[in-house]
Amino acid sequence: MLALLIASAPVATAVDAERAFAADAQRMGQWTAFAKWADPTAVMFEPQAVWAQGFLAGRKNPPSSVRWSPAKSWTSCDRRTAVNTGPWRNPAQRTNGYFTTLWMRQKSGDWRWTVDGGDELRTPLAAVRQPAVRRAACTNPRLRARLIEAEYARPINRAAPPGDTGFQRSADGTLLYQWQVQASGARHTRVRLWSGRKFDTVLDQRVAAPPPAKARANS
Numbered sequence: 082m083l084a085l086l087i088a089s090a091p092v093a094t095a096v097d098a099e100r101a102f103a104a105d106a107q108r109m110g111q112w113t114a115f116a117k118w119a120d121p122t123a124v125m126f127e128p129q130a131v132w133a134q135g136f137l138a139g140r141k142n143p144p145s146s147v148r149w150s151p152a153k154s155w156t157s158c159d160r161r162t163a164v165n166t167g168p169w170r171n172p173a174q175r176t177n178g179y180f181t182t183l184w185m186r187q188k189s190g191d192w193r194w195t196v197d198g199g200d201e202l203r204t205p206l207a208a209v210r211q212p213a214v215r216r217a218a219c220t221n222p223r224l225r226a227r228l229i230e231a232e233y234a235r236p237i238n239r240a241a242p243p244g245d246t247g248f249q250r251s252a253d254g255t256l257l258y259q260w261q262v263q264a265s266g267a268r269h270t271r272v273r274l275w276s277g278r279k280f281d282t283v284l285d286q287r288v289a290a291p292p293p294a295k296a297r298a299n300s
Contacts (some may be wrong), residue, residue, distance in 0.1 A: 095163030095184040096212050098192035099151045110142030120185065120193040128266030128291050130243035133197070145173040149180055151212045155256065155274050155283050158219035161186040162251030164258060164272045166284065168206035169199065177205035181270055181286060183249065183258050196247065196260065198270060200288045217255035218277035225275055229254050265290035 092098045098118070105114035116137040123133035152167035166181045180199035184192050229250065246261045255275040262268045272284035 092192050094154075094160070094214075095156065095165055095186075095192055096151050096154050096214065098184055098194075099149075099154075099165045099167075099182065102194070103149050106146040107148070111146035112137050112140040112142050114146070115197075118192075118194055119197075120187075120195045123193070123195050123197070124243050124247060126198045126262065126266075126268060128262070128268065128288075130245070130247070130260075130262055132243055143173070145171075147171045150208050152206065152209045154212050154214045155272060156214065156216050157251035157253055157256040158217045158275070159251065159253045159255070160216070161253075162256050164256070164284065165212070167212070168208055170205060176201055178202045179206055181272075181284065185251075195249065196258065198260070198268060198288070200286075215274065215283065217251075217275045219253075219255065220277040222254075224278070225254050228280060229257070232257065263290065 092101055102114060102118045105117060108114075109117070116134065119133045119137070121134060124130050125133045125136055127136065147169050148171075149169035150167050151165040154163055154165045156163040163184045164181065165184065166179060168177065169180050170177045178199055178201040180197065182194045182198075183196040184194050186192050232248070245263075247259065249258045250256060257273040257280060258271075259273075260268065260270045267290040268288040270284065270286045270288075271282060273280035274283045275281075
């Protein structure tokens with residue numbers, strides 16, 4: 082009975098959701114877990130942007146799943162949108178890297194990931210027991226609204242995924258998430274968090290274009 086109560090306990094934060102997602106990948110299979118936790122409009126990169134549910138539909142799970150854990154988390158003021166990043170490793174292939182995932186809490190209260198990306202690293206990142214969490218400020222909403230309006234006026238932020246760019250924000254406007262993919266597959270991801278006076282860039286990641294052979298293999 083205790084095990085059933087633990088399994089049905091609500092997932093309180095995006096860090097909790099990330100951990101449950103990673104545990105499901107080991108329990109039920111990598112791609113099955115990805116599909117379970119993905120929002121219907123979630124986006125992945127292969128290396129171009131693709132709708133995750135379409136990419137995952139009918140996809141066979143690998144014999145062993147990638148293992149990952151959150152190391153840092155940035156959350157909106159209302160705690161309903163967050164970005165997690167941290168290390169991953171694939172013991173079977175002896176590869177390591179990092180992930181970055183945008184999470185949004187649904188009206189039902191469930192967390193679902195909406196954008197997921199990452200890259201391989203030559204030197205593995207160390208896992209941490211307790212992720213560093215930073216929450217956006219909740220103050221000065223009028224200035225925040227004006228700055229967001231200016232962001233939406235930029236042509237690069239008006240494209241709809243899964244094209245070349247994506248611009249998403251939390252419902253309260255305190256967390257901004259932007260990605261851009263080049264024709265080569267090179268990708269740029271930026272996360273900004275409201276400080277009360279301006280948007281601080283808390284994450285700025287660039288992924289190099291994959292070798293042509295690797296890009297074909299992933300397609």
